[in-house]
Amino acid sequence: MRASAAWNARHRAGAFLVFSLLGAGCSEAPPPARCQDEVMAAFKRLEMPGLSYRMETVRVYNGQAEFHMMYEFLPPDRRRYITYNSDPSYTSEIIEIGERTWGRFPRQNEGWSEVKAKDVLITDSKDEPFACLGRVEFNGSPYIGYRARAAESFVLNVLRPQSQKALQEDMAAIRHMPQPWRTVLLEPSSQLPAYRLLAQENQFDSPDMSSEHYTYPDDITIEPPVP
Numbered sequence: 001m002r003a004s005a006a007w008n009a010r011h012r013a014g015a016f017l018v019f020s021l022l023g024a025g026c027s028e029a030p031p032p033a034r035c036q037d038e039v040m041a042a043f044k045r046l047e048m049p050g051l052s053y054r055m056e057t058v059r060v061y062n063g064q065a066e067f068h069m070m071y072e073f074l075p076p077d078r079r080r081y082i083t084y085n086s087d088p089s090y091t092s093e094i095i096e097i098g099e100r101t102w103g104r105f106p107r108q109n110e111g112w113s114e115v116k117a118k119d120v121l122i123t124d125s126k127d128e129p130f131a132c133l134g135r136v137e138f139n140g141s142p143y144i145g146y147r148a149r150a151a152e153s154f155v156l157n158v159l160r161p162q163s164q165k166a167l168q169e170d171m172a173a174i175r176h177m178p179q180p181w182r183t184v185l186l187e188p189s190s191q192l193p194a195y196r197l198l199a200q201e202n203q204f205d206s207p208d209m210s211s212e213h214y215t216y217p218d219d220i221t222i223e224p225p226v227p
Helices: 002-012 033-047 164-174
Strands: 017-020 053-061 064-074 078-085 092-097 100-104 113-115 121-125 131-138 141-149 153-157 181-186 193-199 209-215
Touching: 033 131, 033 141, 033 181, 033 193, 131 181
Parallel strands: none
Antiparallel strands: 017 153, 053 064, 053 209, 064 078, 078 092, 092 100, 100 113, 121 153, 131 141, 141 181, 181 193, 193 209
């Protein structure tokens, strides 16, 4: 698939780029506004004082996991990003503590070094409103579910900037892919995010999908890797 090839080419270049595109408008009646509000409130809870969490992302293309990322947040200002593609030996790691950032990129045989440019994620999205699914079951566990047509969005890692030409090529390729749905699953008791899924309608075992899994361990530690 051309889109998958474009993704692979970008990963070999070290860029982090995530797409989902808005297709034709939906003729269904708009969902109640409270559904969108509930989703927004759930992700806002990730900013609660003292809440640490881990987000594990897997992106699958043609039945194979081609991108993995683990993001950890430890209040008030400590973050870790660990990323690799289909070959775990090419693992990159970034640690942020306050205004300081360290990175290591073993693919380039680099050890830890302080990065002067802040690792800022630039996002743009125009999501359609989420509809309420009520109680749903996923992987054998109950959740509160919400669903929306996937809207045009992208994420750029400015420490590994994407060229404008490469971005345009990826956007052109990805526009030919079928339109997916975005599904958000919340833990019933805490109302915190548990999963954010991107796949074709009701096809969470699809060969092409994205999964973000949120957990809330209390043993996350993030320390400066070098003095």
